Structures are given as structure tokens and as C-alpha cells.
Amino acid sequence: MSREPATVESAARRARQRAREDLVREIVEVARQKLATDGAAALSLRAVARELGMVSSAVYRYVASRDELLTLLIVDAYDSLGAAAERAEAKVDRADVVGRFDAICHAARRWALRHPHEYALIYGSPVPGYAAPQETVGPATRVTRLLATLLAEMRQGGLVDPASVPDHGPGLRKALAPVRTAIADEVPDDMVLRGIMAWTYLFGAISFELFGHLHNVVAEAPSAREAFFEAELTRIAGLLGLTG
Amino acid sequence: MSREPATVESAARRARQRAREDLVREIVEVARQKLATDGAAALSLRAVARELGMVSSAVYRYVASRDELLTLLIVDAYDSLGAAAERAEAKVDRADVVGRFDAICHAARRWALRHPHEYALIYGSPVPGYAAPQETVGPATRVTRLLATLLAEMRQGGLVDPASVPDHGPGLRKALAPVRTAIADEVPDDMVLRGIMAWTYLFGAISFELFGHLHNVVAEAPSAREAFFEAELTRIAGLLGLTG
DNA sequence: TGTACATCAGTGAACGCGCGTTCACTGATGTAC
């Protein structure tokens, strides 16, 4: 009759629920470490269970399948990368558009160098037989959103040089329809294109460095790699129309 | 005493040798099909042997290990991509530098769309535990060499606008030391940088499209994807200094 | 031309491994009356 029992009941339930969530977090944490040391291929539910001192079947209380664990890791990686980029960007003076762009790019690269396997999981070859479910979409767009905001501000600030815009024709307009749902109509096609290209270039460059394609091209020393990345950013800022 | 026996002997040897080489080719061919349908993770010596109607141990007469088979496939993929790009480039009028650049890029993209798993093998995440041996280096640089040649011709033709060259400082010069062994000193650092960037962008763009990152950004229809790629190339040609 | 020997492709069984997932169960903890 009183609410007491109900309250006590839900308090206990909540406690159990919290314990559950803690364990899920612990599982993901261990899985992330396995990923970091051995790569995605070596990631198995049994290995995670072993590490946690559980029997392998017990993990199934918390995670439905290997695919679900992969999804958790992917979401985790996108979030970690997104948060790093957001933190770096937030530190820069709002008016310094070039500085904000640089901050995002450097943060993304640094994160990738520190978490190579997590990076490979989200920007490398797709895991065969795995289809990313809906819940990965949000976290996946955090870096993109930062860049899109920058783009919009550039347009408002009149930072774009309209004289040198090539004529792309109606094909591009149609092709960009999906991304238009998130970007104001006033932003011209060519500018959207340049935004996507900056984003493409950023992760293309990081992938090339991380996956070994700069071997015999750019010196291996971290300082050399940084100098090269810096030069790339200068040129990409130029592509974006940022005259920094 | 006469050379006869020796000749006969080596003729027989050669026949056996040819049979051997044929079988190695057959093994690689079957492996490539497995790769194309099921991806690199599903590739196993046992599966290849099964497909060939052999017992799994017999494959070891021809291929030393799974890693060696992977190497053969990687070399194969680089060669196939390189040949496709070379063929496409060769068809264009030598004087049409922009046309040659476009031909290389379109050929690379087409090849990747037709051979997604082979593309992922060479431009996706590195296979964990596998280190590419020396013999992959040559085939890996075929597309790069095409682009480098183009770059050199552009410089000789005076196609570059030196006015808009940003000052990169001495860091870039040091960083580019390795690639300098293959490129004339007269080509300025910024031009080498732009060449590498065009190359980076090309494969960054192909990877983004193939690995699903354009989902919800660019319409899925092949015609839309092509129009978008075309627009990217226009902008990248601009980055290279090609005013096509 | 005929015979002893060498080469080598392919066989079949085996070793030892780790995986994802299921299922009936034990036992601790919380809930209801």
C-alpha cells in the first residue's frame, strides 16, 4: 500500500542494474585492450572472458554475441576520437578558423597514432560479415559535425573566394542530396564538396601514414611525419579557401 | 659426352618446372576468387586445397605457408591495379596532362570497385602479424610512378604557378628525403608535396567510398558516385596546379 | 634396350589449437505475504 516496498525494490533493482553496467564496461575495456595489443582479428569472447577470470559462457549474460561486442567497441572508438577532436577544437579562439581546423586535424591524427587498432577498426577495411547497426551512426559523425560547423561559419564570415569556383554542373547537386539534410541550402555545392574533401583528405592522410604507405616516401621520424602533416594541412586549408 | 642428355634432361626439367608454375598460378587464382567472394579473413590454405580437389598438405609443395600465399596475392593485386592504370593512361594524348591524370584516377577507382577485397588487402588495414616482404615493393609503386612522371612533365612544361606556393620551411625538405631518391632535385618541395597529396587523396577517396563512409553523404547510385568523384578530381587537379 | 636409382607430386592421418554458442545446473540474493 505504501510506496516503501516499491522504492526498496527499485533501489535493489537499480543496484543490480548498476553492477550489470559496470561489468559491461569492464568487458568493453578488456576487449579494447585486447584490440590494442593483438588487433581485431585476435579479439574473441573467450579471450575476454579468460582475462576477466570468468567462464566464457558467462560473458553471454552481458553481451549477446561477438558482433555486439564489436559494435560496442566501434561506438567506443568513434566516441573517443570525437571527444578528442572536440576538446582540442574547443581550446582555440572562436575567431581563429584556421586554428580550429588545424586543432581538429592534429587531434584526429594524434588519436589515431595512439590507438592504431581502434582507428583501423573504424577507418580501415570493413570487418567481413559485420554490418554496422544504427547506433554507430551518431558517434561516427562527431568529427564530421565539427568540420560542418566550421564550414558554415566560414560561409557566414565571407571567408570564401567565389571567383575561383569551378562549374560542377547538376550531377554534383544531385549527388549531394543526402548530406543536404544536414547543411543549409545557402552553402554552395562547391563548398560542401570542399568540406567533404577536407574530411576525406584528413582520414586518407592518417590511413596512409598508419598503414605504411609513406614508407620510403616520408622519413619515419615522428618529427618528419609531423612536419609533413603540417605541410599537408597548409595545402588543404588552401583547398578549403582558408588563407591562413 | 654429347650435349644430348643434358638437353633432354633440362627439357624434362623445364616441363616439370612449367607444370609447377602453372599450379602455383592456379592456386593463386583460386585464392583470389576466395578473396573476392569471402574476404581475406576467410582465406585459408585448406579452403584453396579443397577447391582444387587436393589434399591440404599437397598445397605445401607449391606455397610455403599462408603468409607466402598472402604475399603472392598482394603482389598480384598491386600488379593488376598498376596495369589497369597504365593501360588507361597510355590511351590518352601525351600532351593532355589533365586527361592523363583523370585516366589514372578513374582507372584506379574502377579497379577498386571491381575488386573490393583485393583493394582492401592492399589499401585497407594491414593484416595483423603479416609484414610485407621486399618483393611487394616494386608492384606497389606502379601507380605512384605514373603520377611521378606526370609531375615531372608538368614541371618541364611550366604548368606550375609558382606565385601561390606557400613557404613550408626546412622541416618538409628533411621529411621528403626518402622520396627524393626517385625525383629530380629541380622539382620543388611544394610540388612533390602536391604530388603525394594527389596520390593520398585518390586512395583516400576510393577508400571512403568503398568502406562506406559516404553513406548518408553522397547518394548511393553509381551515377551519383561518379559525378561526385569527377567533382573531386576537378578540385584535386586544381590543387596540383592543373588548370584543366 | 633394360635395370637400378633419384626425384618429386600427391596422400592420409594426425597433432594441437581456439573459436562461438548452447544448455541444464547451482547458489546467492531479493521479494511478497
Added chain:
DNA sequence: TGTACATCAGTGAACGCGCGTTCACTGATGTAC
């Protein structure tokens, strides 16, 4: 306060799978004298 019942975390054994690699072998073909 005490008892019957419900919930649910974790166990342990098992199923069925495929893998890479080794090894002693058979049998066909080629070689040398």
C-alpha cells in the same frame, strides 16, 4: 520475523567447427649406366 518463491549471475561440460602445419608413405616419372 519467517517462509515460499522469483530472479539472475556465474558454472562446467559439451557440440561442432575449421585452421596451419608436419610427417611417413606411395607411386609415377625421369635419369644414368
